[in-house]
Amino acid sequence: LYWAQSSGTTSLDQVSSAKFDGSDPKILISGNDKFINLQTIAIDAANNTIYVGDGNNTGNTGISRLNADGSYKDNIKAGIDAVSINGMQVAGGKLYWVQASSSISTENKLCSSDLNGQNVVTLASGNSATTFANPQTLYVDLANNIVYVGDGVNAGNTGISRFNATTGAYIDKIVTPTGAVSGLQVAGNKLYWVQTSNTASDDKLCVSDLNGQNVVTLASGNSATTFINPQSLYVDVNSNSIYVGDAASANSTGISHFTITGTYVKVIAAGSSIISYNAIYGASITTLPVTLVDLTVKVQTNAVELNWQTSYEQNNKGFEIYRRGDGGEFTRVGEISGKGNSAVAINYTFRDKNPLDGNNYYRLVQIDNDGKPTNLGERVTTFQLVDKDIKVSPNPTSDIATLTFPIATYETLELMDLNGKVLYRQYLDRSVSSVDLSLAKYAVGSYLVKLSGNGVQKLNKLIKK
Structure with missing residues (x-):
């Protein structure tokens, strides 16, 4: 289980992981070095990559990539101070995200790009009744070529809407909750979401058919065994589990584990008055040593x-x-x-x-x-061991080898072993173009001859037989 958390305390802005039962917790990266107000993550298990999306803050870093161990890889989308990356997902070899801004209305968008951040496409823009006003989360259902977008608290809140995953064309609005939709996922042919509101009874974990029909409230908030202000969720139908991340508050429940029917199981990560669990993702990725x-x-x-x-x-x-x-x-x-x-x-x-x-x-x-x-x-x-400018003859030799080279070029001759140790050095008259070198006192084997001069060094291999 991977999650993104943010806090007013620098060291608590983190990407972390743990096993699904909460054991073996690890902090993968923390602090305000690579992000300022971490809002979301996406896991690309095939490429052992973690994507992190930064929040609305001065100096925010947009979208960056981490290696599987949490080490920083690169930034693929520059941040805009007033724009928050609120939801991301890797699907079909593409990166999808929603971004929101309270002060720059044109930056409320649903976008996609290549996995390296190139070829960005704006699939849909916000601030209309047929898009969104303050998008908080998304889920890409490529099997049905649909993107679900959950809207935030706003006068024009559109709830949960569906868009064409290829063109971004608006399809319909399928759910109209009374709060902000802060986490979405399609799993087991069902749509799951968490919603949050200033009204306690509207803090909910819900499920419906993929068209938004037959809504069921699985759990309601404001208790020690549910959540206070749910921000994120991850659904694992294989283990009949749902994980919900709570926001920072005096009674925050952290990350809680529920059954697929909404029964509370236990706390996975402790709640905190200063930590908000903004995104949760379950994946198996390989961490290289x-x-x-x-x-x-x-x-x-x-x-x-x-x-x-x-x-x-x-x-x-x-x-x-x-x-x-x-x-x-x-x-x-x-x-x-x-x-x-x-x-x-x-x-x-x-x-x-x-x-x-x-x-x-x-x-x-x-x-x-x-x-x-x-x-x-x-x-x-x-x-290049053999230089065409230098001729060595005979090679191999049992004793004398004659080196021939261009005149007025080299000043020093050195005989070396293959480890580079100089065995013999001779200074050359620049008027000569050949010299005899005796190997009589050296053992049978391979040697290097180096000629130097005029800022040039040439090597040849010489064999004593």
Whole structure:
């Protein structure tokens, strides 16, 4: 179970999660860094992404995306100070939302976009009898190509209305409650909602047919075993459960669990006079043991360097680095220890001192404390061991190798082992274009010859047989 809560206390503005019985509660992200007045969330389980919608406040951040562990990903819709994102849902590869404003009437909208926030479409605009006046919530029923929108307290409150999910065309108004509709969901071929009002008897959890007929009040508010000012709900027909989130008040019941028929079960998250539970969502999403921010490969003088950064680590034993050439199999070339558990940015570097000539494909694998591997990605770069400007003959050699190169170019010759250790250095006369290099005193194996000058460095591989 995931939920969004807001408060006048910065540290209590949070996205949190728990198991459906309330156990294992976790704060995924908090504070006024990435949102100001959190109003809603949507879960994209297929892409391990959490969308958060900010409320009406100076500096509000609009719509942002989080990774499954709660780490910040990006902002996909800029905030407008007087506009609140009140309801969101991912459906059919699109993001749908309703937004409301008390001071900018043209910003009362039902919208959709791609999952990255691009290609925004305004499906319907408010402030009319056939749309809405202060939209608070929505539910997208793609099976029937319908979007349900619940309106807020306003002189022109339209209750619950239906719109075409493709075109946004108004279909009809199906429910006219006496309060604000603050949470909606279609489940088990029924429409469920919570409504809230200054009149205690109008605080309700209700269900109806999808056309709004046969309304049944499942639970009424203003008691310790229901709710005081319900703001959100989530219906799980598979477990015959309904979860209702209450608003901040002296007698708030927090998040409560009801049966599908409206019988109170227990509290899932404690109520508070300063916390409002504005959105609840049930989903199963995979939290990776680490959140990888970046992974790059860079060619150095005699090596390839891999750099990566994590923003979150959980039970992270470390990383293994694998490499292959064109058409080859991946083999492990190194490993680096992880930090175990961390919620701050950590930078890692690995140097491959023996890259292959040509294309080098690298794979970064994370290892849990229990030994479980997770492939974090692959990168490729080209490393040139043989430079066409430098000719080495004979190669392989048992003793003397002659290096031929352009005149007046290089000033220094260095013989190195494959780890980059300099074994021999010779300064060159700029008037020469060749030099003999003896390997007589060195062991059989592979070496690197580096020529430097005029800000240029060239490498060649030399083999002693």
